[in-house]
Amino acid sequence: MARDYYGILGVEQGADATEIKRAYRRLARELHPDVNPDEAAKERFREVSTAYEVLTDPEKRRIVDLGGDPMDPRGGGGTGGQDPFAGFGGFSDIMDAFFGGTAGGGRGRGPRSRVQPGADALIRMELSLQECAAGVQRDLAVDTAVLCTLCQGSGCAEGTHPTACDTCNGSGEIQSVQRSFLGQVVTARPCPTCRGFGEVIPEPCRQCAGDGRVRSRRTVSVKIPAGVAEGMRVRLSGQGEVGSGGGPAGDLYVEVEEAPHEIFTRDGADLHCTLPLPMTAAALGTTLPLELLDGTVQELDVEAGTQHGTVRTLRGKGMPRLRSTGRIDGYGDLLVHVEVAVPSKLDKEQTELLRQLAKMRGEEQPDLVGGNRNGHGLFSRLRDSWTR
Numbered sequence: 410m411a412r413d414y415y416g417i418l419g420v421e422q423g424a425d426a427t428e429i430k431r432a433y434r435r436l437a438r439e440l441h442p443d444v445n446p447d448e449a450a451k452e453r454f455r456e457v458s459t460a461y462e463v464l465t466d467p468e469k470r471r472i473v474d475l476g477g478d479p480m481d482p483r484g485g486g487g488t489g490g491q492d493p494f495a496g497f498g499g500f501s502d503i504m505d506a507f508f509g510g511t512a513g514g515g516r517g518r519g520p521r522s523r524v525q526p527g528a529d530a531l532i533r534m535e536l537s538l539q540e541c542a543a544g545v546q547r548d549l550a551v552d553t554a555v556l557c558t559l560c561q562g563s564g565c566a567e568g569t570h571p572t573a574c575d576t577c578n579g580s581g582e583i584q585s586v587q588r589s590f591l592g593q594v595v596t597a598r599p600c601p602t603c604r605g606f607g608e609v610i611p612e613p614c615r616q617c618a619g620d621g622r623v624r625s626r627r628t629v630s631v632k633i634p635a636g637v638a639e640g641m642r643v644r645l646s647g648q649g650e651v652g653s654g655g656g657p658a659g660d661l662y663v664e665v666e667e668a669p670h671e672i673f674t675r676d677g678a679d680l681h682c683t684l685p686l687p688m689t690a691a692a693l694g695t696t697l698p699l700e701l702l703d704g705t706v707q708e709l710d711v712e713a714g715t716q717h718g719t720v721r722t723l724r725g726k727g728m729p730r731l732r733s734t735g736r737i738d739g740y741g742d743l744l745v746h747v748e749v750a751v752p753s754k755l756d757k758e759q760t761e762l763l764r765q766l767a768k769m770r771g772e773e774q775p776d777l778v779g780g781n782r783n784g785h786g787l788f789s790r791l792r793d794s795w796t797r
Contacts (some may be wrong), residue, residue, distance in 0.1 A: 436457045538667065
């Protein structure tokens, strides 16, 4: 079965060159290996690139429209059992290709444009948790290809222009005729002199050496919205690599790297922190000032008898919830985990006071695992089971 190249790009069969190019660029921005390192995305990017190559080549597209597959290695346009000559325009094309066709009579794709779209660029930026919560605007130093200011992308020295290639006479390809048992077979390949452009630059620009672009470091201002998280990307349209020949620039992606915080840890839009609490404060209850991520202080009431591992939830005191549109959709929560601290050293007076408290509460010999309704603990129950 021939591949559906139109379906791969997501365009209709009658799509024009502009629609095909727009669809390819949209998919390339999502699937390019520099942007999406996933293996499935790499394979999908190869399929999209092949489909773009086929549909922008008039001859290959004609084969596709006739039901064939020009990329099928078995030849014949991958017709899958249909007419083996479906890739040709008619009987005269068949005769020219196999029986007596000349080098000048073969069909070619023509010269390719020297102006090519630029690639996307990726830069990583480390942000603190506070900056992720509040958003930030920062200037970044970016090293990319930019338009050559001396030749404005033409690649030619001042006062000169490209000239037609003498090797291929401006066609961008050279054709050769080989004899076979069927007759003469015409093949075409890109011209080695002009590399398929059909023209050469007699005097290249001294600044860009004929490429139409140069490497340069520049400053780009990027605005990071509030609520971003590790791995999220902000796209700056047209701020990536300028294409060869002064082609349109790709996009610049700024990927967020979130630095660890000394107090708070993040789980989506929720924040977690640990509150060390003396055992006396846990038993008697207290009120403590708690500094939030934004620097404000909130009084936290600790009830008497608070146990180790208790979690207090402060609603709406977490991170902003960032929607796909870039808008804030509420806030997460702050979960405070209480950690009751037991003193490791006591002086004589403190020890005596705790002994008195233990005696008053009947905890001089505590049953660590708890007793049953008859007052028997775990060890006593095990002993009784062996003496029965």
